[in-house]
């Protein structure tokens with residue numbers, strides 16, 4: 306019998322990576338084997354992102370590219386999954402002139418085997434985009450490739466309705482998985498050899514399992530697997546509280562890295578974005594974090610050129626960046642998304658040229674800050690999780706600090722998945738370089754970082770972009786960041 310295979314390209318955020326693992330699990334149970342080869346695949350899916358216009362453009366371009374594949378493999382079922390499927394629905398089938406057989410939104414993945422069969426039997430396109438108030442895929446064990454880092458999706462959807470964001474419309478209302486099932490999954494992952502787990506949600510701080518909040522969940526996971534690092538993303542400043550800070554500070558295996566999107570430093574713009582916090586509130590959280598965890602690393606998201614943003618507003622964003630001194634930032638031009646409140650009610654009145662100029666300004670500023678922060682690390686020590694070969698050569702390997710910084714080092718006896726102590730010897734704005742200090746694997750997670758005391762007065766060469774690298778998530782199937 307012909308082997309049934311499924312090929313998936315994943316675009317966008319870590320939630321989509323986690324969802325791809327759910328899709329693979331559902332299809333694996335139905336007899337499909339994942340493949341990393343598009344050519345010859347029985348099912349060819351794209352798990353898509355709709356957060357920005359260029360994320361959707363990438364998918365349209367890729368679908369164009371798949372036209373040849375579909376011609377060569379007329380029996381293959383081509384599907385668009387994820388946020389773009391939810392956002393554009395029938396338009397995808399119409400616009401791609403029949404290349405796409407299936408359009409399936411993020412809450413309908415259980416139906417995939419049935420939808421595939423129906424499409425094959427009738428030769429008609431299928432569409433399933435109903436959003437659910439209860440679906441969490443709690444009972445589905447994701448189909449994960451071997452590796453050392455795993456994602457666990459702990460809640461789905463978002464109720465915040467930021468005016469620029471499509472997520473509440475593409476992923477629906479907030480709902481949480483049970484704390485017990487998540488803690489159990491952590492234990493299973495540890496038994497399978499994973500050494501780092503990232504808890505995922507659009508707004509993890511809204512996690513609620515019958516009164517147990519996100520801090521309770523984080524503490525339960527940290528206790529369940531004391532020798533595995535726990536990370537999480539993403540937080541919303543409105544709900545980020547002292548209890549969470551105390552929980553992070555009191556567990557060595559909860560990474561001291563916080564991604565806390567600010568989006569803008571101007572209260573006027575924050576209000577227009579419906580972010581539901583002020584700059585003062587945000588800075589109050591930062592103060593509390595720094596007090597409890599002086600070595601914690603912070604990163605953020607910034608949108609440049611939102612509707613009516615003035616130069617004064619822009620300067621306020623820059624001043625927040627200087628005050629917080631983020632280790633990294635995801636920085637983007639505002640791109641209006643159809644069906645959002647900002648698209649419907651606010652004028653996108655900052656020219657593309659001006660947006661790009663402002664974006665460039667904050668990228669340069671962030672590079673300077675990152676370079677300065679990384680230089681302070683020189684002479685200091687970190688416990689890193691060894692991730693494998695560096696991209697550049699076979700002798701140098703890379704690992705990650707609990708503050709989410711990549712460290713390049715000569716391999717010596719290091720093996721993937723070990724926690725090793727490292728001394729930082731030099732730094733650029735994007736990367737630390739170091740030497741192993743110990744010769745044996747550390748079986749447990751040691752207290753996090755001690756930054757160096759050496760103060761340098763010269764900045765190194767500044768790279769062209771600042772971002773925190775993706776987690777080392779060794780899926781064979783492609784993941785394309787938007």
Ligand code: SF4
Pocket residue numbers: 463464465466467470471472473507508541
């Ligand atoms: S918090 Fe705002 S930006 Fe984040 S997913 Fe929800 S609506 Fe979108």
